[in-house]
Amino acid sequence: MIYNIAIDGPAGAGKSTIAKKVAGELSCVYVDTGAMYRAMALYLLRRNVNRENPDEIGEACQGAEISIEYKNGEQIVLLNxxxxxxFLRKEEVGNMASVSSANPRVREKLLDLQRKLAASMNVVMDGRDIGTTILPNAEVKIYLTASSFTRAKRRYLELQEKGLCCDLEEIRKDIEERDSRDMNREISPLKQAEDAVLVDSSEMTIEEVVKRILQIFHEKVILSDEVGKNES
Incomplete structure (x- = not known):
């Protein structure tokens, strides 16, 4: 049985960290769609594409070839x-990704690869429209969120640990602006799928979030599979 776990949520909610750990616990493949979009954003930035020009973005993205491979258990994102x-975690790359990911031609280019991966193996995939658009039939859907202050503080501490100067309020403002763009874009806006389970990590540790998602997986996949076998 092939199963898919979709984890959606706003920027800074910890989706990537949680998805990697859940995939590790279940010995399945972690597919970071956000990293693929960031790779595309990096490509557009390197080509000095005007972020305000959708046609220019749509045309330029055709020259990017993005793929994923694993080496020693680590996901490697390849751009051409x-x-x-x-380079993928830089702020300017994240901001460009928020803009370019709404472009229909960008999404079309990456969508097929993501679905093929999910159809051929057990995957945990995280992003902003996995459960609503990319994998609408995923066996498990999670909407992972946290308050904008909590997400900003996490990012602030992360940057401080790297020795970078930053302002908490500026980070919070940036996160809220990205939330607004993602939730109000015309193509696949960020929203909780009707059948997704809401997990608010504001007051939870990483371990607690992982445990909760594994519990949801057990209830929706393992137990339902056992019930199906018993009925047959």
């Missing part, structure tokens, strides 16, 4: 053959 993992 280059490992671009070190």
């Amino acid at each position: 053959g280059e490992n671009v993992n070190p």
Whole structure:
């Protein structure tokens, strides 16, 4: 039986961290769609594409070839053959990704690869429209969120640990602006799927969130599979 776990939520909710840990616990493949969109954003930034021009973005993105491979259990994102993992978490890349990911031609280019991966193996996939658009039939759907202050504080501490100067209120403002763009874009806006389970991590540790999602997986996949076998 092939199963898919979709984890959606706003920027800074911890989706990638949680998805990786859940995938590790279940020995399945973690597919970070956000990293794929960030790779596309990096490509557009390197080509100095005007973020305000949808046609220019749609045309330029055709030259990007993005793929995923695993080496020693680590996901490697390749942009035209280059490992671009070190560049994907930069703020300017994230901001461009929020804009370019709403472009229909960008989404079309990446959508097919993501669905093929999910159809061929057990995956945990995280993003902003996994459960609503990319994998609408996923066996488990999670909407992972946290307050904007909590998400900003997490990002603030992360940047401080790297020795970078930052302002908490500016980060919070940026997060709220990104939330607004993602929730109000015309193509696949960020929203909770009707059958997704809401998990608010504001007052939870990483371990507690992982445990909760594994519990949901057990209830929706393992127990339902056992019931099906007993009935047959």
